[in-house]
Amino acid sequence: MRVWFAVLSRWPLLALHVLGWCAGWGVWLASPTYRRRWRAHTRQAGLSGRARWASIGAAGQQVAELPRLWFGPPVPVGWEGAAHIEAALAQRRGVLFLTPHLGCFEVTPRAYAERFGVPHAAPITVLYRPSRHAALDALLQQARQRPGMAAAPTTLAGVRQLMQALRRGEAVGLLPDQVPPQGLGVWAPFFGRPAYTMTLAARLAQQPGVQVLLAWGQRLPWGRGYVVHVQPWAQAMDEPLATDPAQAAAQINRAMELLIRRCPEQYLWGYARYKSPRESPRALG
Template structure:
């Protein structure tokens, strides 16, 4: 039954992905309006996050930013259905119109010390995954979805696109993480989403937009112990009047990310993710509950409680 449901979900994404780009974008805008009208989870979470991260803005300014965030998020949700169900080489040819810093990736791979790609939730990270899989075999750390149907759907999407042989999915669990150390030790490439909230005990608190956020220490430990190069990468959204257009950007990570002091490492990590997110706040994933866990003893409540 799970496999059937995953196949049905894939068929729905396939049909949605065959719509013309202008229509798909308009549907995304309509979805964003519905989210705001119904005050769904995405709309509520974005409001809380903006209140925390941008207290200096007037309420009307935050509301304009929230509308832009929901519009971008909805468009991305629908465009990803098209990205997942069409040949990845075609996606890259049609949508990735600029490529910056690719020489950094080439040099890091050639050095043979391993490469850690830190990919914040900015722009379209699914298109980035497709470029990385095209450029090199890699292992990606991921948190399994709660639904087995969704996990089956994602497995089917990647297999159908030919990435199953190029991309190794590594669950964010203790035993599996050893695969990442081995991969880097062999000079391989791994990808990590650095702005996902880890489980309690698996991270350190550091400021993110001025608010303490529990942040993964794994990336810093991998860099410090293996000496691998750390690169930040994202696909930034450009003008999209008739179809989405993106610029691939790859940049060298600041050295503090490999600091042996985990508190210093996570502070450097959050500062870099924040710098990228501030390039265009509407492109960042503000619909994610980044601040759920609060520092021990702070007395701070979960800001999303009953929201």
């Protein structure tokens, strides 16, 4: 696996995206389970037309671009809303980035680390779920440890790491539409259907002084790179985050829906968002 990642990390983005587009369609055609889930989720969200079909190839592109993002030369990244990050860091307060499984969600923390983490001495810590395969987990840890960026596993120790980063006035990033383990979430609407939703995002957002920013990385066509979009919570939502866990989870799901509707063709509609949570008492969701 490391050899393949090393080889693919040198490929141009355009070539990787073409490879990923083909792979995305190949998986869709080969897996009846994946097709059923994709159909159910896109219909649930009311997605149709070109955006619906484009999401199949985009899902493969998201996987194919990982070697380049993790181990290859830097990729072109533009910004929309970077001033919101600068304003938050100027106040020396913790910043929480909430990002759905939309576009290239691996590029957002890397772009932040390069532009803000090192120059402003305000690194970002991202939450990740350790792989059950030791070799792959080692690869993930290596990929997510770089200057201005650290990774925290979905464990009690990892959550403490996130809390400490926020108290130091640093940044934290997580995917709130990731299904947490049993007992660490609540059922809340997501595109009109109950989905088991983590409460950790709201807990972090409600820490004293923390500023919440919504962010996602848009994949540009023809291998031209990415654009990271940033928007403050208060600008996107018409209400403050509730203190009740169920209400807060529903609000965060609505915020994620707003981002997804901006570019639905790049959302991972095949992700098992509505699955029942697994039991894992040591993990935190």
